[in-house]
Amino acid sequence: MPKKIRLGILGGGGDSLIGILHRAASQINDNYEVVGAVFNPDHQESLEFARKIDIPTDRVYRDYEVLIEEELKLPEDKRIQVCSILTPNFLHFPMAKKLLDNGFHVICEKPMTTTYEEAVILNEAVEASGKVFALTHTYTGYPMVRQMREMIKAGAIGKVHKVDAQYYQGWMNPIIHDKEKRSTVWRLDPKKAGISSCMGDIGVHAFNMVEYTTGLKVRSLLSDFNYMYDDNQMDMDGTVLIRMDTNVKGVIRASQVATEEENNFSMAIYGQKGGLKWEQENPNYLYRLNDPEPLQVYKPGHAYNSRLSLDGTKLPPGHPEGIFDSMANIYLGVARAIRGEAHDPGEFPTVLDGLRGMNFIENTVSSHKQGNIWVDMED
Ligand SMILES: NC(=O)c1ccc[n+]([C@@H]2O[C@H](COP(=O)([O-])OP(=O)(O)OC[C@H]3O[C@@H](n4cnc5c(N)ncnc54)[C@H](O)[C@@H]3O)[C@@H](O)[C@H]2O)c1
Numbered sequence: 001m002p003k004k005i006r007l008g009i010l011g012g013g014g015d016s017l018i019g020i021l022h023r024a025a026s027q028i029n030d031n032y033e034v035v036g037a038v039f040n041p042d043h044q045e046s047l048e049f050a051r052k053i054d055i056p057t058d059r060v061y062r063d064y065e066v067l068i069e070e071e072l073k074l075p076e077d078k079r080i081q082v083c084s085i086l087t088p089n090f091l092h093f094p095m096a097k098k099l100l101d102n103g104f105h106v107i108c109e110k111p112m113t114t115t116y117e118e119a120v121i122l123n124e125a126v127e128a129s130g131k132v133f134a135l136t137h138t139y140t141g142y143p144m145v146r147q148m149r150e151m152i153k154a155g156a157i158g159k160v161h162k163v164d165a166q167y168y169q170g171w172m173n174p175i176i177h178d179k180e181k182r183s184t185v186w187r188l189d190p191k192k193a194g195i196s197s198c199m200g201d202i203g204v205h206a207f208n209m210v211e212y213t214t215g216l217k218v219r220s221l222l223s224d225f226n227y228m229y230d231d232n233q234m235d236m237d238g239t240v241l242i243r244m245d246t247n248v249k250g251v252i253r254a255s256q257v258a259t260e261e262e263n264n265f266s267m268a269i270y271g272q273k274g275g276l277k278w279e280q281e282n283p284n285y286l287y288r289l290n291d292p293e294p295l296q297v298y299k300p301g302h303a304y305n306s307r308l309s310l311d312g313t314k315l316p317p318g319h320p321e322g323i324f325d326s327m328a329n330i331y332l333g334v335a336r337a338i339r340g341e342a343h344d345p346g347e348f349p350t351v352l353d354g355l356r357g358m359n360f361i362e363n364t365v366s367s368h369k370q371g372n373i374w375v376d377m378e379d
Contacts, residue, residue: 004033005335008071008080008104010064010095011087013039014049018109021138022084023053025327028314031335036071036080038064064095068102081105082132082338088192089200093118096133100125105132105338107331111204111361112354114194116378119351119358126351132337134330134348135357137208139265141326141348143300143312144286148213148269148276149346150306156288158272160214163242163250165206165267172197172256176228176236188234197234198225199364202265203254204357207240208349209267210252211356213276216244220376223364228257240364243374284320308346 007026012019019039026032036059039046043062050060061067064083071080082105085095093113096106100122112135113119126133139145152160175181175188186192187201194200211217220243225235237255244250258264265280275289286298298305301317312329313321333347359378367375 005031005338006035006079006081007032008036008067008083009034010038010067010083010085011040011091011109012084013045014052015040015045016086018086021324021327022086022107022136022331024324025331026084028324028328029332029335031332032082035059036061036067038062038067064091064098068098068104071104072102082107082334085109088186089194090114090192093122096122097125100129100131100133103129103131105334107134107136107334108354109136110208110354111194111200111357112351113358116355116358116362119355123351123355132334133351133354134334134337135350135354136327136330137205137212137349137353137357138323138327138330139205139209139280140212140346141312141329142278142280142283143305143309143321143329144278144283144298145209145213145326146312146329146346147286147298147300147305147309148278149215150308151276151288152214152269152271154306155273157269157274157276159246160216160244160248160269160271162270163210163214163244163248163267164270165210165250165252166265167202167206167252167254168258168261168264169202169256170259170261172236173259176232176257179229179231182229182232188232190233193234194361195365196361198236198254198256199223199238199240200361202256203238203240203252203364204361206252206254206265206267207360208353208357209265210242210244210250211353212346212349213267214244214248214269216246216248217356218242218244218360218377220374221360221363221367222372222374223367224372225364225368226257235365235368238364238368240367283322283326308344311344311347 226237277287288296301313336343
């Protein structure tokens with residue numbers, strides 16, 4: 001039996017949104033053990049949280065540099081093997097780069113970095129290190145998203161000609177209209193978040209999902225942003241027209257001020273023979289529009305699904321799985337990669353997805369700022 005993979009966690013403390021998702025996901029398939037961490041920039045808070053969730057405090061460090069230094073002193077069979085980076089965006093690059101340069105595998109939250117330039121350097125660092133680098137575009141782990149990818153690949157909807165991805169949230173609405181509140185949120189501070197709020201935080205998920213499911217690349221785009229207030233430097237809402245390979249056209253719509261929307265991510269891909277539609281808030285249903293047949297509904301766990309989709313289901317059909325399972329599927333793929341086992345490229349996004357994502361974010365900002373013009377993506 002393989003031993004559990006020793007996992008370190010950076011960020012994701014008790015005060016965070018995403019920490020619980022990663023901790024739970026890492027446990028779901030019994031592959032990881034959390035052995036070290038820097039949960040919080042305040043060491044006392046980090047220690048308190050470690051005690052609360054029962055993680056030995058002797059490997060809860062002051063900062064990521066101390067973590068790397070101290071872990072390297074431990075024998076290899078005790079040392080952290082992979083670190084999950086769950087901090088605000090501006091820390092992803094320095095943390096990931098230093099971890100890779102010192103021989104650790106990395107699981108990193110999106111957006112991968114704050115600039116495309118950093119993403120290029122990180123890509124080189126991944127190549128030079130030979131280590132596993134996974135980017136947690138969480139939604140790629142859903143069985144029905146994987147099924148969508150495999151069906152499109154197998155030609156179920158024929159040649160793709162139209163894509164429509166929408167990611168609407170409303171949580172920023174009460175914040176953006178209050179001048180004091182909007183100075184307290186790191187996602188609205190370009191030094192911490194990067195050059196974009198809405199596209200950088202959620203539009204990039206939609207972009208990744210469009211490329212993940214269709215297997216096609218966005219070649220050029222035109223964006224129109226709303227910053228809402230003159231003193232706000234970060235986009236709150238954006239519409240992006242996209243052109244993909246071979247005359248595929250589409251739209252990515254993202255908003256953080258779609259009042260009272262929760263996590264309303266949905267996508268539809270249309271082709272010559274039919275279409276496929278999926279919604280994050282209702283993730284166990286994949287709708288197949290099949291000209292001229294009646295609508296079909298695919299569900300997880302049934303033998304008619306692809307191997308990649310079935311690999312992401314743990315219980316028989318009818319036992320709903322959700323966001324924790326979706327992230328767990330990414331951790332499962334990473335565990336296989338770390339152990340040198342065979343795995344499907346669809347099991348987790350990599351540094352190349354991060355590179356594409358950062359190029360997308362920068363191009364959407366650039367298109368808007370140049371007066372909503374078409375700009376080309378890097379190849
Ligand atoms: N994959 C997804 O669907 C998804 C969803 C939400 C957030 N995210 C990403 O996850 C990251 C974190 O987002 P969040 O919403 O959890 O943020 P958050 O503000 O809720 O939590 C950030 C955590 O990082 C810790 N932190 C800050 N500086 C640190 C440092 N120097 N060292 C160690 N820890 C530090 C904070 O104490 C906190 O625990 C962001 O990059 C965000 O884009 C991804």
